[in-house]
Amino acid sequence: MExxxxxxxxxxxLVTIQVDMHDRLAMALQDDLTRAISKTDARGVLIDISTLxxxxxxxxxxLSNIAAMSRVLDAETVVVGMQPAVAITLVELGLSLPGVxxxxxxxxxxxxxxxxxxxxxxxxxxxxx
Amino acid sequence: MSEIQANQKNGRLADVxxxxxxxxxxxxxxxxxxxxxxxxxxxESDLRAECSHFLHLVTQANQSDxxxxxxxxxxxxxxxxxxxxxxxxxxxxxxxxxxxxVFSLKRPLFNEIQSQHKGxxxxxxAEIWGxxxxxxxxxxxxxxxxxxxxxxxxRRQQEELLELSTPVVKLWDGILALPIIGTLDxxxxxxxxxxxxxxxxxxxxRVAIIDITGVxxxxxxxxxxxxxxxxxxxxxxADCIISGVRPQIAQTIVHLGINLLDVTTKSTLAAAFSLALxxxxxxxxRDTVKS
Numbered sequence: 489m490e491x492x493x494x495x496x497x498x499x500x501x502l503v504t505i506q507v508d509m510h511d512r513l514a515m516a517l518q519d520d521l522t523r524a525i526s527k528t529d530a531r532g533v534l535i536d537i538s539t540l541x542x543x544x545x546x547x548x549x550x551l552s553n554i555a556a557m558s559r560v561l562d563a564e565t566v567v568v569g570m571q572p573a574v575a576i577t578l579v580e581l582g583l584s585l586p587g588v589x590x591x592x593x594x595x596x597x598x599x600x601x602x603x604x605x606x607x608x609x610x611x612x613x614x615x616x617x
Numbered sequence: 618m619s620e621i622q623a624n625q626k627n628g629r630l631a632d633v634x635x636x637x638x639x640x641x642x643x644x645x646x647x648x649x650x651x652x653x654x655x656x657x658x659x660x661e662s663d664l665r666a667e668c669s670h671f672l673h674l675v676t677q678a679n680q681s682d683x684x685x686x687x688x689x690x691x692x693x694x695x696x697x698x699x700x701x702x703x704x705x706x707x708x709x710x711x712x713x714x715x716x717x718x719v720f721s722l723k724r725p726l727f728n729e730i731q732s733q734h735k736g737x738x739x740x741x742x743a744e745i746w747g748x749x750x751x752x753x754x755x756x757x758x759x760x761x762x763x764x765x766x767x768x769x770x771x772r773r774q775q776e777e778l779l780e781l782s783t784p785v786v787k788l789w790d791g792i793l794a795l796p797i798i799g800t801l802d803x804x805x806x807x808x809x810x811x812x813x814x815x816x817x818x819x820x821x822x823r824v825a826i827i828d829i830t831g832v833x834x835x836x837x838x839x840x841x842x843x844x845x846x847x848x849x850x851x852x853x854x855a856d857c858i859i860s861g862v863r864p865q866i867a868q869t870i871v872h873l874g875i876n877l878l879d880v881t882t883k884s885t886l887a888a889a890f891s892l893a894l895x896x897x898x899x900x901x902x903r904d905t906v907k908s
Contacts, residue, residue: 567852572814572853575849575852576811579845590852592818592854
């Protein structure tokens with residue numbers, strides 16, 4: 489069975505979706521990602537969906553679920569590179585993904601993650617030190 | 618209509634016109650000039666050539682197919698009428714002026730029939746009725762083509778307007794503006810939304826300003842469309858600012874109970890632009906003016 493790779497990059501996890509998402513794959517990703525977050529103690533998750541061209545309500549809800557689960561595990565989620573057609577579809581489906589942060593590309597997404605992690609450090613002190 | 622009668626009718630117009638083609642043509646031209654003189658739109662010589670060509674074709678078709686305008690014999694006449702009607706609608710003739718082209722032929726023809734059937738009222742009436750039907754059919758056909766070509770123009774203009782009305786402007790590196798002018802309906806919003814989102818991807822812009830100074834009224838549907846666009850842009854990772862909210866519109870929005878709390882709104886494009894620069898961390902300072 490195909491799998492979506494989860495890469496660790498410093499404090500963050502990188503997920504690049506490059507295949508058509510079907511429901512089972514989405515469930516597997518949800519599983520793998522939550523496990524990876526708790527294992528690596530990651531502070532942020534970046535999901536790149538720039539090659540994703542088709543979404544349905546299930547995938548939309550999965551994205552928002554992943555964000556919510558990550559937050560429970562104390563990691564920020566940023567979804568980057570959403571295509572216009574995908575954005576329009578999600579809006580028409582009534583899924584505005586309220587808890588999910590978004591960015592135009594991976595660069596902007598990483599910047600956003602770093603900024604929010606730094607802000608957290610300043611506010612609560614670092615977990616690591 | 619029995620076959621004998623039909624046969625009798627066939628070729629009658631040719632009889633009527635017979636050697637009098639020039640005379641009828643002259644009378645027809647006079648008739649047209651007295652009712653609808655548009656010498657500014659069409660030259661006398663062109664009109665004469667058109668009329669004479671038309672008479673020839675009608676006589677031809679009449680010889681083969683009588684007065685039945687729908688028959689294949691009248692194809693050439695229909696083509697000519699289509700061409701005439703189309704060109705007139707483009708030149709700016711009024712509908713009545715275009716229809717008169719056919720209808721003004723009635724008087725000269727009926728006059729000719731009258732003079733040929735002196736004393737024979739019955740055959741004259743039958744003759745006139747047959748021709749009358751043919752001319753009416755031709756007149757109505759002219760009107761149909763006229764209206765159809767007008768509708769084509771309107772439709773084309775609508776499409777052009779739709780494309781023209783959604784220019785996405787780049788204000789700064791990373792800042793886009795979309796001035797909306799005119800009423801937003803579903804079809805237009807779709808185009809607006811798509812072109813804005815595509816421009817966000819193409820130019821890698823982090824802030825998009827939607828300026829609604831030119832939108833006359835905002836109702837729930839328009840607000841819904843705006844909110845959708847803002848949400849879609851946010852999903853892609855761009856911030857949206859709505860600017861140009863006029864006092865009346867602000868009042869309407871509140872009275873309608875539309876929730877724009879999640880959207881940044883500014884009263885002018887300038888204010889929105891300055892906020893966008895601030896978000897990108899760009900600052901300006903005024904130089905002291907050197908004298």
